[in-house]
Amino acid sequence: MAQLDILEHPDPRLRLHAEPVADFDDSLGCLIDDMLETLHANSALGLSAPQVDDSRRVLVLNPSENTSAPQVYVNPEVLSKSVPGLVEESCLSIPGIVGNVVRATEVRVRAQDCDGKPFECDLAAMDAVCLQHEIDHLNGKLFIDRLSLFRRLRIRAMMKTKARRQSNAA
Numbered sequence: 001m002a003q004l005d006i007l008e009h010p011d012p013r014l015r016l017h018a019e020p021v022a023d024f025d026d027s028l029g030c031l032i033d034d035m036l037e038t039l040h041a042n043s044a045l046g047l048s049a050p051q052v053d054d055s056r057r058v059l060v061l062n063p064s065e066n067t068s069a070p071q072v073y074v075n076p077e078v079l080s081k082s083v084p085g086l087v088e089e090s091c092l093s094i095p096g097i098v099g100n101v102v103r104a105t106e107v108r109v110r111a112q113d114c115d116g117k118p119f120e121c122d123l124a125a126m127d128a129v130c131l132q133h134e135i136d137h138l139n140g141k142l143f144i145d146r147l148s149l150f151r152r153l154r155i156r157a158m159m160k161t162k163a164r165r166q167s168n169a170a
Helices: 027-042 125-138 149-167
Strands: 046-048 058-061 071-091 093-114 118-124
Touching: 027 046, 027 058, 027 071, 046 125, 058 118, 071 125, 093 125, 093 149, 118 125
Parallel strands: none
Antiparallel strands: 046 058, 058 071, 071 093, 093 118
């Protein structure tokens, strides 16, 4: 297993739509293992394959305190959503940025496990929110896209200032 590098906004690869997984082979197993190691090393709640520069529709979650029970979703699809709520989100790919986003707090999802076996399950609270956040990544969308225009413009200005400081320091 290896810890993977995480792409950061505004990297254009974060905006690409991930491709469905067709081959449930050793390569997929290695990706999932590496994603889980990266997730735990960063004390994160979720991670999608596009965040680690892989174009497959794979995500891993571990929103609970129990690191021995991570969840793996291959080719996930939300079947239904209910109970919208305002939740505070952040993202490994957009360090230092936090924002309030409206998300469903209950979802039903269909996916496949690491061996390709299909399953459906219901998720609630933080599990549901994390799943939707990571599925957005699979679709080339970031949580900041769900913020108000004013908040997005402020974030863009902050990121330009940060980039200028980094280039001046180099």
